[in-house]
Amino acid sequence: MDVGKSFFRCLAAVVWLPALTGCADFLAVADAPGPEGGVYRVQAGGAFQCAKVQNLSALVRDARTGLLYGTVNRRGGGVVVLDNVPGGGIGVVQTVATGGRTGCHLTLSPDGGFLYTANYASGDVSEFRLKDGFPHGRSRRIRHRGRGVTPRQKSPHPHFVGFDPSGKHLYVCDLGCDRIFVYPWTREAGVDPVAAEQLILPPGSGPRHLVFAPDGDTLYVANELDSTVASFVRAPEAGKWRPARVRSTLPAGADRSKNYPGAIRITRDGRFFFVTNRGHDSVAVFATAAGGEFRPLAVVPTGGEFPSDLLLLDDDRLLAVCHRRSGGVACFDWDAETGRLTPRSGRAAVPRAAGLCL
Secondary structure: OOOOOOOOOOOOOOEEOOOOOOEEEEEEEEOOOOOOEEEEEEEOOOOEEEEEEOOEEEEEEEOOOOEEEEEEEOOOOOOEEEEEEEOOOEEEEEEOOOOOEEEEEEEEEEOOOOOEEEEOOOOOOEEEEOOEEEEEOOOOOEEEEOOOHHHOOOOEEEEEEEEOOOOOOOEEOOOOOOOEEEEEOOOOOOOOOOOOOEEEEEOOOOOEEEEOOOOOOEEEEEEOOOOOOHHHEEOOOOEEEEEEEEEOOOOOOOOOOOOOEEEEEEOOEEEEEEEEEEOEEEEEEEEEEEHEEEEEEEEEEEOOOOOOEEEEEOOOOOOOOOOOOOEEEEEEEEOOOOOOEOOOOOOOOOOOOOEOOO
16 A cells, blocks of 8 residues: 555645534535645534645545545646544545546446546546555556537546446546547456447537436436536437437526536436536526436525535435535535425535535
8 A cells, every 4th residue: 555655745634523413414525725625524514624635626435445535636636545544533545646637536436446537637537446445556547539619628528437327337428529438347357448339419518427317227417518418318229328308507598608517416216406507606406207308497596606516415305515616515405396495504614615425
């Protein structure tokens, strides 16, 4: 294990964690360059910094081991591994370079044997083999090729990595070339670098993040560059994906030129999903239907600037929203019967809040 031996040396420090109270208990990422950057625990409306890591951008947790993994955008890009330390805190126990640039998202394989990062600036995906939960050896990089039609799409820009419910394929949203790459995956070999399928979005869409329906046969993708959501349905006879529907994330008449959809989350029953509008500073709420159809229910202001991520909590009765520009995490009560989001009073103070994690 490479403890403390990397270009991130001296980035991290341990901060002791207060006793936990309340039912809404989750983690928030502060993407800040100074001592405020790192991991915060949000509980009962308050926030407490539990690990200092500069320029942390995304975070995932392995429920089997309790280890946390984060992407760090400093001196190229890297991954930090965090664990509990004596005394009740969280500390960085390993840091490794991805080999790519600007890691912005990451995921674990279904068996916990691999870690993948989406490297926005270098246009590739890094694959790490894990040994006892820690990256072992150098990463393998899966490079993308292609471009889109807008000034931000002169080269590939992977922005999301995640597995489908079957755990047999890794999906990569590439904002730079308007495609979703589908890579076969096995626990023995990792991903097959030759994409089995590519889902093509309308030109200039800029796919950022996606979610699956519970059965895995419908997916919904939030498009950053044209303020839309697109759905795809898997054809049962051929097993291939086909486009189904595209709808705006904004209310009629809203200016989409300064809006950039960010996160998308779906309820566990697959009946509803939510998308953040960064710029319009709102959450769009949609109801799903058969065949990849979906319809807008509401667009709700979040009360902060640049809502970057969402997290469903408390058996999908609570929605947390974090704000990267204004900072802070807000919570909304969600009523599936009425389709209504109701803001709770107060806000947890997290500076430059970029991501949320259970």
